[in-house]
Amino acid sequence: MIEVSYLHTIVLSGYWTEEHWQSWADELILHNSELECWVYDVAFAKDKDELLLAIAQVLVVFDEETSYSEQDVIVGYYYMMYLEGRMGLEELLYRLSDEDDDSYGYQGRDSQKTIDIIDRAKKGEKNLEELDALLTPFVKPAKEQLYKLTHYLMNDN
Numbered sequence: 001m002i003e004v005s006y007l008h009t010i011v012l013s014g015y016w017t018e019e020h021w022q023s024w025a026d027e028l029i030l031h032n033s034e035l036e037c038w039v040y041d042v043a044f045a046k047d048k049d050e051l052l053l054a055i056a057q058v059l060v061v062f063d064e065e066t067s068y069s070e071q072d073v074i075v076g077y078y079y080m081m082y083l084e085g086r087m088g089l090e091e092l093l094y095r096l097s098d099e100d101d102d103s104y105g106y107q108g109r110d111s112q113k114t115i116d117i118i119d120r121a122k123k124g125e126k127n128l129e130e131l132d133a134l135l136t137p138f139v140k141p142a143k144e145q146l147y148k149l150t151h152y153l154m155n156d157n
Helices: 002-013 018-031 037-044 048-055 070-083 089-097 112-122 128-150
Strands: none
Touching: 002 018, 002 048, 002 070, 002 128, 018 037, 018 048, 037 048, 070 089, 070 128, 089 112, 112 128
């Protein structure tokens, strides 16, 4: 079930917090009479670690529906958070260049163009148009996954 992978990605990115995933699971529970056990576990997860443990048994790492790498989608969520004012430019740039970040390995990360844009921005030479052109393509798969996740079981009442 691919929605579990989408949930994993959105939580890893920080786009969804405890309040988001709990209300999402609560809505599923309220509107569906038959659900898998992991949905109830998600509703009661008190932090990111509990949530990741709750979905670990059903997590699909890759299947034919997964058309984007998780790292690319995480970058999309980061950029969405930046555009929404939930993440500052400095934090965005740090995460995009941090080898320990969950987004490490995103498409084009090691290209000279990407490195130059991020390095110039870190030095204060911010060209927001260049940054936007670099990161906007990552938003599409993030929004697609967010839509599928928020509409999961919507018609199965």
